[in-house]
Amino acid sequence: MGSVVHADVGALLGLQKEDAAVHELEVALAALGPKRVGLDKAKAQLAEGLTRARAAVAAEETRQRELQERIRDHKAIHEKNVAQLDVVKRLREATAAMAQVDRARRVLADEEGELIALGRRLTEARGSVQTLEQDAVALDAEQLAPRAELESEAVRLTGELDAMRAQRDQAATHVAKALLAPYNRIKTKRPGRAVVALAGPSCGACDTVVPLQRRSQMIATGKVEVCEACGVLMYAGEG
Numbered sequence: 001m002g003s004v005v006h007a008d009v010g011a012l013l014g015l016q017k018e019d020a021a022v023h024e025l026e027v028a029l030a031a032l033g034p035k036r037v038g039l040d041k042a043k044a045q046l047a048e049g050l051t052r053a054r055a056a057v058a059a060e061e062t063r064q065r066e067l068q069e070r071i072r073d074h075k076a077i078h079e080k081n082v083a084q085l086d087v088v089k090r091l092r093e094a095t096a097a098m099a100q101v102d103r104a105r106r107v108l109a110d111e112e113g114e115l116i117a118l119g120r121r122l123t124e125a126r127g128s129v130q131t132l133e134q135d136a137v138a139l140d141a142e143q144l145a146p147r148a149e150l151e152s153e154a155v156r157l158t159g160e161l162d163a164m165r166a167q168r169d170q171a172a173t174h175v176a177k178a179l180l181a182p183y184n185r186i187k188t189k190r191p192g193r194a195v196v197a198l199a200g201p202s203c204g205a206c207d208t209v210v211p212l213q214r215r216s217q218m219i220a221t222g223k224v225e226v227c228e229a230c231g232v233l234m235y236a237g238e239g
């Protein structure tokens with residue numbers, strides 16, 4: 001009879017070992033996530049910078065277009081004013097017309113200076129876009145190898161995990177049904193420590209003393225018991 005009960009303990013410990021291996025693979029697989037996020041983040045940051053740089057170019061282009069239009073209008077008015085100078089007869093009118101022409105000339109000079117500065121800024125902004133575009137291409141090339149590595153690692157780990165889970169499920173079939181439910185319940189809370197040997201008179205997990213009569217029975221029969229304090233599965237180990 002004792003051998004049957006010891007088989008329970010052996011099956012449970014075997015299952016616990018398989019679960020530990022499953023858990024290890026799950027952790028390794030989950031660790032790939034942040035690595036992938038890191039690569040994506042670097043790429044997204046660059047893309048964001050590129051979007052901003054392109055928007056800056058577009059804004060300067062709009063300003064340039066507007067300024068060019070304004071200069072064109074002002075030039076037309078100016079030319080008309082200059083032409084009118086010739087037909088003005090009286091002195092007072094001539095003085096006023098001259099002042100207007102001078103004013104318009106100054107405005108035009110300012111606007112043309114502004115246009116040159118804008119052109120310079122635009123060249124700079126386009127240069128930034130070009131640099132960032134080159135950076136984006138370089139980053140894609142740089143990430144090619146680590147991304148491929150991550151993918152193959154994910155495929156490998158997933159394959160191993162599938163196999164390990166199948167092996168685990170197989171191991172679970174060797175565990176008595178009455179023990180499997182409490183084991184499954186406790187193993188998520190205490191991975192790798194769901195099945196413990198008694199530590200002297202106490203539960204090996206929580207140190208709560210097991211009543212003498214129950215303990216003696218466990219030692220005599222090899223029966224697996226659930227700890228009333230912490231829920232782990234206890235068995236009487238050697239010694």
Ligand SMILES: [Zn+2]
Nearest residue numbers: 203206227230
């Ligand atoms: Zn306990």
